[in-house]
Amino acid sequence: LMKRSSPAEHRPLLCSETTTTTATQLCAAALSSKQKHAKEVFDRLDENEDGVITSSDDLKTILRDLDIEADTEDSQALFRYLDNNEDGEVDVEDFLPWYTDAAAAAEEVAESFQELLVGRRTVEEFDETPVNDDVLRRAVQCAIAAPNRRMSEPWRFIKIGPETVEKFAELNAKMRKNMETDGGRSSIVDWQKVPGWCVVTTKLSPGDAEAELDDFKSTSCAIQNFMLSMWSDGVGSKWTSGPVQKTQEFADLCGVDTSKERVVGCIWYGFATGGTKYADPRRRKKTVDDVLSSVP
Ligand SMILES: Cc1cc2nc3c(=O)[nH]c(=O)nc-3n(C[C@H](O)[C@H](O)[C@H](O)COP(=O)(O)O)c2cc1C
Structure with missing residues (x-):
């Protein structure tokens, strides 16, 4: 109510x-x-x-x-x-x-x-309430409506369950321990408390760098649609792409065959702590006039 x-x-x-x-x-x-x-x-x-x-x-x-x-x-x-x-x-x-x-x-x-x-803003902190799968399905529906080269539809969306998130967290802890600069500090965000995880991959085209780049661009468009759909449902999200995601172990845990596809991002989603209005209010440094030009 x-x-x-x-x-x-x-x-x-x-x-x-x-x-x-x-x-x-x-x-x-x-x-x-x-x-x-x-x-x-x-x-x-x-x-x-x-x-x-x-x-x-x-x-x-x-x-x-x-x-x-x-x-x-x-x-x-x-x-x-x-x-x-x-x-x-x-x-x-x-x-x-x-x-x-x-x-x-x-x-x-x-x-x-x-x-x-x-x-829309990137949400940094989530409440633990799970998000209904209908929200995810709608977001994917919007994602796959994105423009894409030669209708290659190069994307795949993998919903990650708690068992796998636990393994991601272990991998993260192990990697952080090994990183000298980090001094073994634990992650600011407790990964296991992030309610929704969706890994997005794009198709690889060995030997065709141009097609692969275009497919990558298309998948990026799809991710933006995904996040906007969630936002319109009152659900915040964050596109993450840290070092853990670039490892073979991460791909293996997601069931990604790295000879055929590549992880583009991992989208965290959930209700923003304090409501979406308290999401990070960062604004762009550049204005329309800074970035829009024209030639005759
Ligand atoms: C390709 C891509 C990768 C990103 N990776 C990370 C990340 O690893 N960690 C992070 O904190 N934010 C990440 N972000 C989120 C950006 O930090 C965020 O979009 C940026 O600060 C602008 O804020 P806004 O989304 O609220 O406009 C990523 C965004 C994009 C588009």
Whole structure:
């Protein structure tokens, strides 16, 4: 009955205070481009350039080209609605205000999606409550929707159970003991208390470095989708890639054949201690203007 607060409830502003553009301005800018695009699409169907269309089929085509789902019945109903004076014509001046309202509603969805995306943070500390496997399955569903080269779908996701985590922890302790710099200090995070572990691998292509790199990029996209899906479910995550994961023992424990695939990361996931709003509030040092340039 008690609903955990979702990250969406404590979203940061879409744009940092150091930039002059506000989220609302961005939204208005996107809307203005959409209006121009709608005019372009309308004009394409208006072959005799008189500013009107005369069939609901044309309206259906326009809606489709503008990514608005509408069947024949919907298009006919909208045609009748927009044809104010019932003369069998829909004027571009009638259509554009209607489209602007529809696009503004879609912008709200886009804006909250972007805020969710910008609001994701790496979570450093987890409560011990296990996360339902449905959350994991949904995250993998989102992960495998990532863009990938030639549909190679080079990824694999391995859920790690407590017995294996215990072996990882032993391996970690052994490696830390051997590391002079560390002086045998134990890990800051108690691995066995991290509720969710998912190891992600990418396909190797011996002899084809380019394909392998592209597959690696694709798998990285998939991991980002995975973490965003979890975040949208109110579950925090952390992509880890420490020395333990680079060992053959680690791969063996995960059942990874290192002649065919490579571990890209190990994702820890769980409910953030103190709630996701207390996740590390690090922000990027660089702004959009620092990293975005253009050439004519
Ligand atoms: C490829 C990759 C490997 C990472 N490996 C580690 C790691 O081994 N240990 C760690 O503490 N964080 C690791 N991180 C998390 C980064 O430290 C974190 O993403 C970064 O500090 C930015 O914070 P944010 O995710 O909250 O934006 C890794 C992130 C990526 C993308």
